[in-house]
Amino acid sequence: MSHTLGIRQAQKQKTRQALLDAALALLEEQSLSSLGLREVTRAVGVAPTAFYRHFRSTADLGVALVDEALGSLHPMVRTTVSSAGDTDERIARAIELIAGHVDAYPAHVRFIARERSGGVQPVREAIRSQLVRFAEEVKTELAKDPEAEGWSDDDLLMLAHLFVDQMLITASLFLEARESSAGPEERQRVARLAALQLRLISIGRRHWLD
Amino acid sequence: MSHTLGIRQAQKQKTRQALLDAALALLEEQSLSSLGLREVTRAVGVAPTAFYRHFRSTADLGVALVDEALGSLHPMVRTTVSSAGDTDERIARAIELIAGHVDAYPAHVRFIARERSGGVQPVREAIRSQLVRFAEEVKTELAKDPEAEGWSDDDLLMLAHLFVDQMLITASLFLEARESSAGPEERQRVARLAALQLRLISIGRRHWLD
DNA sequence: TCATCCAGTTAACAACTGTTCTCCGGAATT
DNA sequence: AATTCCGGAGAACAGTTGTTAACTGGATGA
Incomplete structure (x- = not known):
């Protein structure tokens, strides 16, 4: 690696990371099973539907956070x-x-x-x-x-x-x-x-x- | 104890216990922070507002469950x-x-x-x-x-x-x-x-x- | 017996949820 | 240069949430 992945994939990974970071911050005062998808996207400043471009569900996001x-x-x-x-x-x-x-x-x-x-x-x-x-x-x-x-x-x-x-x-x-x-x-x-x-x-x- | 507390308090404690039991059952597949008050009352078969006669919130119910x-x-x-x-x-x-x-x-x-x-x-x-x-x-x-x-x-x-x-x-x-x-x-x-x-x-x- | 109490009900509220479908605009490919 | 791709936006959906207020009816205590 790596051939400097295009600005498209770069942006995607950037918002993906933003979602992960926002979720992690929100999880300081609640647990994953009560974390809402809209809650996360709101914190990042993107549309709720953008979430699906990266994760199937909040449970899916949780698994990514474990890694x-x-x-x-x-x-x-x-x-x-x-x-x-x-x-x-x-x-x-x-x-x-x-x-x-x-x-x-x-x-x-x-x-x-x-x-x-x-x-x-x-x-x-x-x-x-x-x-x-x-x-x-x-x-x-x-x-x-x-x-x-x-x-x-x-x-x-x-x-x-x-x-x-x-x-x-x-x-x-x-x-x-x-x-x-x-x-x-x-x-x-x-x-x-x-x-x-x-x-x-x-x-x-x-x-x-x- | 105990002078067989009246049928009024008895009924109250009965529904209170029903709420605790229903909550405990619902908590097998989620965590307390996502447990809804209506969810619990629905499982018991009682109006949502009845919940407040026993607990201030689901967190309050959680503390009772700890005891x-x-x-x-x-x-x-x-x-x-x-x-x-x-x-x-x-x-x-x-x-x-x-x-x-x-x-x-x-x-x-x-x-x-x-x-x-x-x-x-x-x-x-x-x-x-x-x-x-x-x-x-x-x-x-x-x-x-x-x-x-x-x-x-x-x-x-x-x-x-x-x-x-x-x-x-x-x-x-x-x-x-x-x-x-x-x-x-x-x-x-x-x-x-x-x-x-x-x-x-x-x-x-x-x-x-x- | 009668007035009081109080656990539970009904109705309504604004706010929120996950999910679908359609669309846009810029990057990627040819 | 023309076309395809695709991350994200927007709007709308049915359903859910916690909380309020006013009410009902049977147990309680005078």
Whole structure:
């Protein structure tokens, strides 16, 4: 790629992105199943019918948002798990990375947390399959670690899911801390809690084969 | 209690409960922020305006649903954590208890999982505060265990939150297993996964003070 | 027994929704 | 240069929404 796609397709992708952005903003105070098509087009400043040029329905738009929010996250997850250093250092680094991501893309994080068990089935499935992918990637990274000696595949996948779920919970807590206007000390509280929990999981991992 | 409240208040509570039940049923395929007041009254077979005799809004009804779904759950959680026996036995018993609750009240479980980070703030807060209460109760139960010797309050609360979150995740997985029509072997898969994860957490707990 | 209360009804309101069909004008293709 | 393509606009549709006001009739309490 790429031969500078014509000004026609460029404009199309531009309004498409505008629709996605507007929807994401509107979803800060409601869930996808109550998001109206007209609501979105109104926010962008285009005719309601223009929506159909890009998405079949708001559920369809939701699936696109899942890809936008999680699709580009895989390399980050991989490197997080496989980073070097002492256990506590790795934990601290992982938590800072999560916190940074929440600060950089708060709307994306809220969307995923909200729609993970939201009222729109296709979106739920899209999120679920992405999280399964995450878990599998984490598993292959965990398998490279010398600590994985003697672990069965099932056990590795179990641990991977534990990490992925914990990551999501922590991200969700960071998000709440941001908007609770309780100052940065709340953020520190969340970081400490997450560190303790990851530490306990790591200890359990270390003694798994005893 | 109770002096058999008059047939007037009895009828009122009856329709109120009908509204709650109908709403819970409608919420199986959507989220609270898209639930319409007329939709609920139509399902019950009552005039839309009758809704206002019981709830200020659908958000208000949501808060009432949180109490119904979680309010009566506290004794169960307490006894689950403090049950006797070998570690693996306790884990198996806890998981069976969760699975049984999901089978008995699937709509309640789905509602809580969905609205925990849903689009309606008062409902989110109601759920959050109930879960905090759960965590505190679990903490006081954990404190009674001889294994809690030397644990700080912060560490105990951290572990309690880990258990509560894990409980919710497991319940959510059981719910998915129910409706994925993948047969009872999917349920067994979830039970095994949850058992392994609780086992790892228990091991981490045992070696926490090393 | 009679006056009061109050859960539920009826009617009407302006505003909103998703979806269809027809059209326009500039980009893309030949 | 002539033709096709296509993202977006405009208008109209039947149906829905939350909320108001005034009313009805049976239970309640004096």
